Amino acid sequence: MSVLTPIAEDLWTNEAEPRLIGGKLSSGKIVFPMPAGDAAADVEPWPLSRKGTLWSFTRQDFRPKAPYEGPGESQHDFVPYLLGYVEIPGEVIVESLIVDAKLEDLKLGMPMELTIVPFNNQHTTFAFRPERAA
Amino acid sequence: MSDVYIIGAGIHPFGRTDHRSGRDQGVYAVRQALDDAGLEWSDIECAYGGSASSGAADIMVNELGLTGVPFINVANGCATGGSSLASAQYAVGSGAYDLALATGFDKHDRGAFNADPKSYGLPEWYGQTGMMLTTQFFALKIQRYMQLHGISRRTLGLVAEKAFRNGAKTDHAWRRSEVDLDTILNAPMINDPLTKYMFCSPAEGGVALILASEKKMRELGADGVKIANIAVRTRPPNSFEVFQPAISVEEGGKPTVLASKAAFEGAGIGPEDVDVAQLQDTESGAEIMHMAENGFCKDGDQEQWLAEGRTEITGKLPVNTDGGCLACGEPIGASGLRQIYENVQQLRGRGGARQVPGNPKVGYSHVYGAPGLAAVAILQR
Numbered sequence: 001m002s003v004l005t006p007i008a009e010d011l012w013t014n015e016a017e018p019r020l021i022g023g024k025l026s027s028g029k030i031v032f033p034m035p036a037g038d039a040a041a042d043v044e045p046w047p048l049s050r051k052g053t054l055w056s057f058t059r060q061d062f063r064p065k066a067p068y069e070g071p072g073e074s075q076h077d078f079v080p081y082l083l084g085y086v087e088i089p090g091e092v093i094v095e096s097l098i099v100d101a102k103l104e105d106l107k108l109g110m111p112m113e114l115t116i117v118p119f120n121n122q123h124t125t126f127a128f129r130p131e132r133a134a
Numbered sequence: 135m136s137d138v139y140i141i142g143a144g145i146h147p148f149g150r151t152d153h154r155s156g157r158d159q160g161v162y163a164v165r166q167a168l169d170d171a172g173l174e175w176s177d178i179e180c181a182y183g184g185s186a187s188s189g190a191a192d193i194m195v196n197e198l199g200l201t202g203v204p205f206i207n208v209a210n211g212c213a214t215g216g217s218s219l220a221s222a223q224y225a226v227g228s229g230a231y232d233l234a235l236a237t238g239f240d241k242h243d244r245g246a247f248n249a250d251p252k253s254y255g256l257p258e259w260y261g262q263t264g265m266m267l268t269t270q271f272f273a274l275k276i277q278r279y280m281q282l283h284g285i286s287r288r289t290l291g292l293v294a295e296k297a298f299r300n301g302a303k304t305d306h307a308w309r310r311s312e313v314d315l316d317t318i319l320n321a322p323m324i325n326d327p328l329t330k331y332m333f334c335s336p337a338e339g340g341v342a343l344i345l346a347s348e349k350k351m352r353e354l355g356a357d358g359v360k361i362a363n364i365a366v367r368t369r370p371p372n373s374f375e376v377f378q379p380a381i382s383v384e385e386g387g388k389p390t391v392l393a394s395k396a397a398f399e400g401a402g403i404g405p406e407d408v409d410v411a412q413l414q415d416t417e418s419g420a421e422i423m424h425m426a427e428n429g430f431c432k433d434g435d436q437e438q439w440l441a442e443g444r445t446e447i448t449g450k451l452p453v454n455t456d457g458g459c460l461a462c463g464e465p466i467g468a469s470g471l472r473q474i475y476e477n478v479q480q481l482r483g484r485g486g487a488r489q490v491p492g493n494p495k496v497g498y499s500h501v502y503g504a505p506g507l508a509a510v511a512i513l514q515r
Contacts, residue, residue, distance in 0.1 A: 008259040022380070032380035033257060055381075056278035058270055058325040065248035067261035083265055085274060085381060093381040095265055103326055108281050125263050 006116075007123040010034065010045075018116055019047035020126060022092055030091040049088050050114040051131060057084030057098060057106045071120045086112045086128045100129035135227035139351045139358030140513070142171025142344030143478045146239070148337055148462040149308030156188025156465070159340035160239030161197045163468075167342035171356055173233070175199045178344070180225050182218040183237035184208035185467035191237060212503020213366055214238055215341065215470030219511065220364045222345045232350040239340035240465030254377050254505060268416070268504065269333060271376045273325035276419025280327065283434035285422060287327055291318045292440040293418035294332050294460055300447065301461025303487035306472070308337055309461040332418040337463025341471035343478070359481045362496075362512040363400035367393040375506030389508040390414075390427040390500060397498075397510035398429065405429040408512075409494030410480045411451060412473035414502040415458040425453065428500050428510070452490045455480060466503070473499035474511055481515040 011033060012018040022032040023043040035043050063078035064070075072078050082098035084106070098106070099117055111131035119125040144166025146159035154162070160183065168175060175198045183191030184207050192205035210217040215238035222234040249268070251261040260266050279285060295315050301307035313331055321329040351358040369375055372386025398404055405428070413428060415421035422436045430451060431439055439445060445453035456462060456476045459469060477497030479485050497513040 007262060008257060011259065029382070036257070056274040058273035058277055058327075059323070060264060060267070060270065060325060061323045064264045064267055065245065067248070067251065067258065067266075068264045069262040070264050081264065083270065087383060090383065093383055095379050095381075097263060097265070108278065119263060123262075125259070 002121070004118055004122065004124045007119055007125045012116065012126055013047050017050060018114070019050055020094065020114060022046045022048045032092050032094050048091050048094070052086040052088040052094070052112050052128070054106060054108055054110045054112050055085040055087045055093050056108065057082060059103050069120055082106070097125065097127040098129065099127045105130065135224070136229065137348050138223045138226045138361045139346050139348060140343050140361065140474070140478050141346045141351050141354065141356035141358040142167040142173065143475045144168070144170060144342045145306045145472065145475050146340040147306045148339035148465065148468070148472065151338055156185055156239045156241030156338060156340070157191070157194060158197070159241070159338060160185070160191065160237050160342065161194050163239065163340040163342040164194065164198060164235065164237055167235070167344050171344045172354060173344065176201045177233055178203055178235050179231040179233045180222070181205040181235040181237065182208055182221040183235070184210070184214045184218060185238065185240045186211065186214065188239055188241045188467065194237070211505070211507065212466055212501055213470065213507050213509045214467045215474075216364065216366055216501055216509025216511065219343065219471065219474060220366055220509070223361055223364055226345050226347050232347045234345045235342060236345065236471065237340070237342040238467040238471045240467040241338040242336035242465060244336070249377065256377060256379065260379050265379070266377055268376055269325050269328070272417045272420055273328050275374065276417070276423065277327060279419065279423055285434070285437055287319065288315070289422065289437050289440045290327060290332055290418040291315045293415070293421050294318045296446060297415065297454060297457045297460035300455055300488055301457025304456040304461065306339075307457045307461045308463045309457065328417050328419065334416055334459035334464045337465050339463070339465040339468045339472065341468045341475050343471060343474060357482060359478050360514045362403070362514040363397045364509070364511045365393045365396035365400060366509040367396065367507065369506030373506055376504040388427055389506055390424060390502055393508040393510040394428045394500065397512050401512045401514070403496065403512070407496050408451065408498045409496050410455060410477060410490045410498070411453050412455070412458065412476055412499040413453055414500055415454055415460050416464065416502070418460070420502070421453065421458065424500060424502065428498070447488055447490055455485065455488050455490060470499070470501035470509060473501065474513070477513050481513055
């Protein structure tokens with residue numbers, strides 16, 4: 001079995017419970033993702049909290065054109081996927097794929113948590129899922 | 135700046151015209167606008183125009199004539215038309231010229247636009263993972279708005295039903311058949327809560343407008359409509375726009391609100407004075423949200439407005455009288471100017487089957503697009 005690699009480097013931390021890496025501007029404002037190139041000057045990498053609440057959501061019902069690299073090859077083997085924005089309180093509202101849920105399960109304000117999931121046959125990516133009761 | 139008038143308006147029908155390039159559709163519109171104003175191409179003193187996918191506008195001189203006219207190419211995304219019009223207005227309003235052309239045209243491939251992350255300054259993973267689609271942005275924005283402000287799915291459907299009803303009465307519209315509410319609501323979903331009939335499609339078309347100083351209009355005895363104000367605004371801090379991997383937790387302003395306020399202030403009138411409005415309706419929800427962002431109603435009031443038919447051609451505030459983007463499609467470079475064309479026709483009483491009754495005096499138009507910009511134009515008779 002081939003080992004999946006992250007869809008991008010330095011998008012999340014390499015720890016047991018990974019965190020997305022945002023940036024803290026000199027003004028104190030938190031952004032995501034961490035800016036690159038000249039825009040990264042004076043920006044401190046800032047791992048975001050893993051938990052937040054659902055801010056909005058939708059389902060992608062047709063296969064996007066390139067540069068989409070999701071699993072499958074055509075509309076015939078395309079499986080609709082969920083996505084939305086998750087508000088990380090006091091930090092930033094992050095756009096993300098949503099997993100382990102059906103459209104009808106999703107409600108504004110519901111608790112969500114970060115997870116890293118297989119994306120295609122090469123890469124993993126980040127996603128949020130409804131928070132599981134401890 | 136002195137007053138500027140639109141004295142000629144031309145349009146190439148929107149939709150699909152396989153045998154004609156985007157730029158040729160622009161040339162068609164320019165010739166129609168010249169005829170409308172009773173002018174020759176050689177009369178035009180300066181020109182502004184552009185497209186998103188059909189190349190530079192200044193090449194039109196090959197077909198229109200090598201008169202030596204200064205022709206400025208405008209490339210401003212969804213605001214290309216609005217920016218061309220604003221530039222032509224400044225050129226005439228400043229007194230530098232008496233006659234100017236503003237034109238926009240386009241011809242896009244079928245299906246949703248596919249955006250390149252790099253050209254928007256975004257990381258590749260954002261596109262690779264399937265989150266960089268304009269349709270998703272509109273669905274995410276209206277999903278939240280519906281829940282916060284009590285807008286129903288049925289109301290989304292009513293907006294689309296009205297668009298196709300108006301489009302059926304409009305010569306330049308692409309979708310010329312009515313579609314009933316049940317069909318709209320039960321059509322395949324694109325991005326929940328929006329079905330395929332609630333989205334506009336990339337399309338083709340061209341529009342041209344001839345602008346004149348007041349002196350020139352009188353000299354020509356032309357049938358002019360005054361440009362009361364044009365305002366173009368890019369996004370303020372902390373706003374929620376197309377193509378954002380993250381949004382600020384602080385609620386920010388909106389480019390549409392800024393452009394609308396500036397245009398109303400500049401024209402010295404308010405939303406209550408508007409007789410006919412063309413609002414960006416990339417999808418049904420956009421028209422609903424833009425009714426409030428442009429100051430015509432409070433958030434949530436749209437539910438009642440649509441139920442009562444207030445935005446119908448015979449209503450208190452007719453919105454998107456030619457069917458808007460939903461019925462006309464969206465050729466990016468031409469779309470904003472189509473709205474102006476429609477208002478010019480309405481204020482001149484040339485709307486035919488879709489004419490707003492009671493001699494409308496004030497026409498309002500609003501365009502919104504990536505990466506978060508809005509243009510508002512107010513015309514007055």
